[in-house]
Amino acid sequence: MHIGIDVGGTNTDAVLVEGRRVLAVCKATTTADVTTGIIEAVGGLRHAFEPAAITAVMIGTTHFVNAVVEGRGLARTAAIRLGLPATTALPPFVDWPEQLRQAIGGHAYLCHGGHEYDGRVISPLREDELRAVAADIADKGVRSVAITSVFSLVSSEFERRAAEILTAEVPGLLVSFSHEIGRLGLLERENATIINAALRVLAEQIADGLVESLTAQGIGAPLYLSQNDGTLMDLEYARCYPVATFSSGPTNSMRGGAFLSGTDDCAVVDVGGTTTDIGMLHNGFPREASSEVIISGVRTNFRMPDVRSVGLGGGSVVRQRPEIRVGPDSVGFRLSRQALVFGGDTLTATDVAVAAGLADIGDASLVRHLDGTLVRSVLDHVGDRIAAQVDRMRTSPAPLPVVLVGGGSVLVRDGIEGVSGIVRPEHHAFANAIGAAIAQVGGEVDRVFTMEPARRDEVLDAARQEAVDKAVAAGADAGSVRIVEIEEVPLAYLPGNASRVRARAVGDLLLGH
Structure with missing residues (x-):
């Protein structure tokens, strides 16, 4: 038996899976510390398994990307580039938002080294330079470094040698290599490596916290984290490469949609509590983004799924003036307190779904006063926005099948323009956690x-x-x-x-x- 867990902005979902059978599901509210929500979700499955029967636990988490977006929990990080006398015109951090740069210290160093595309050396590595850098970062209390050498995808020799010199001078230093994280394109690869380095200390803390949350349930099975390409990494790998978890939530939903529907080539629309994510599946795996990816204002080029996200979900706030508008702001995990159907005072998309008879949640009598024209207008607005996003993802004019997943997918009525068919599989509300479990x-x-x-x-x-x-x-x-x-x-x-x-x-x- 496997347990799959997905931590979303509104809900934390957990599923118990054996082979191709889904044995139990549980949806809990995501908590501010995230770990408590995971404990509650797994606790909701306890009636269906004995801890000793669990052979693996897979988690898709937003911990790391949220840390970058919010600029919190990031380690003081040094960016060391090997490329002198080249690359001086655009130093490290040149295109970073100032607030994010300040959050990690923004320490940048240019040293000699690097290779040409064919493996020829630009300039020899200078050990004295790197020892001086080591002394400076030690004085500044830097615990993590990102090492980027020009064309390190051709030869990683200088990055590894630089790491040997730095760690000899500063024991315990955490090192991230650009040749292991990014792709062609010096600045984008360097940026991705810096982000990874800034998350290394947080990764240690989160990994320990996740283990403790499962131990509290008596589960001693190995723990794996979902990567953004639809595959898994073990906990030790996650400690070194936390950036690989970015966009693992949408990826899990797409993989789960493929698993539940039996369709390997399609568009998957995941309507959650806060956002709607649309992606394309090919051979059962997400299509990857072919261009640079912007993370909190920083250009990167590491592996990421090609996903379009819009601020539209079950918790989206509905406004009626000057025109019907749904989102992008959302009540998020406060849905159970602020939505009308739960006695709150905020009109949300969930309230409209209940009023339309599409969902049975909360107290339906609290939304009976909603005007029928308003309800239809909101649902039409949601359908039109999703249809437009699906159309943008297509690479051919031929109609394509769409798999609808996510708890908020009740907002989408059958019949989307340009779609050959809509599949809403069983357990669609838990596709994200199922995608993690079967990864x-x-x-x-x-x-x-x-x-x-x-x-x-x-x-x-x-x-x-x-x-x-x-x-x-x-x-x-x-x-x-x-x-x-x-x-x-x-x-x-x-x-x-x-x-x-x-x-x-x-x-x-x-x-x-």
Whole structure:
């Protein structure tokens, strides 16, 4: 048996899954400290299992992305770039919002090093520079560093050597490497690495808190966190790469929608309590964003799902003047206190759903006074906005199937323009937690190769095998691993037949790993 948990802005969902069967579900209100909500959600499943029968627990959490958005709990971080005498025109943090930069200290250092696209050295690494940097960051109380070397995706040698020098001078220093986090594009890769480094201390605290919350329920099974590509990572990996959890909530919903509906190629619309997330599935996995991703005003380029989010959900505030407007503000986890159906004084989308007979929650008599024209107008407004977002996600004019999931999906009536069919599967309100519970383990390769014509197949096979090996090392059952994506992009602006190769492999979790 597996337990899947998803922490949303309004609700924390938990499900008990055995194979392809959903045995029990529970929805609890998300709490300010998050951990309490997890304990309550898992407690709601206790009637259906014995703690010893649980073999794994999978959690999708918003802890880390919320910390960046709110600028809280971030560690004092140093950004060390290896590239002198190049790259001086645009130093680290050059495009960061000042408030976020100040929250992590904004300590930036430029040192010699780096490589060209073909592996040639820009300038040798200077150990004396790095020792001086180590002394300075120690004086400033910095606990975490982000090391970025020019074209480290071609050669990671300088990043690793720099880390050896720094940690020898400052024992206990937490190091994040850009070649392990970002992709091509120096500033975006560096930014992603800095964000990861700033979350490392918080990751230690949250990992310990999650273990304690499960121990309180008598559960000693291994704990895994959902990644933003629909796969899992163990707790030790999460301590090192917390940035990989960003957007894991929408990803879990999409994977859960595919699992529940049996549809691997479709659009998934997840209507939650606070937001609606729309994404595309291909071969059962989310389509990845092909361009840069903005995180709290910072441009990054690490792996993220291609998801459109709008401020529309069950907790969205409804306004009638000067025209009908739903959201983007939401009562969030305060829905049970502020919505009309619970005796509150705020008109929400949930109240409209109850008045329309689409949902049975709270006290329906408290919304009988709502005008029928208002109710229809709100539902039409919701349908039109979702239809517009689905249309933007399409890559062809052909109608496509849509899977509706999330507790707020009751707001969407059947019949969306441009859609071939709507599927609202059983347990759709818990698709996010189910997506976490059934997630697999993945491995990925994404770097630049020199593609000599006679060796092209050999290089692609090597990339595939490396992705498979990474999946197995991450905890996948070797017999179940398969390649789900292979992409080769020739880099015409670089000489030497250079190509960017991306390969992804996934496999079932090997329990007892």
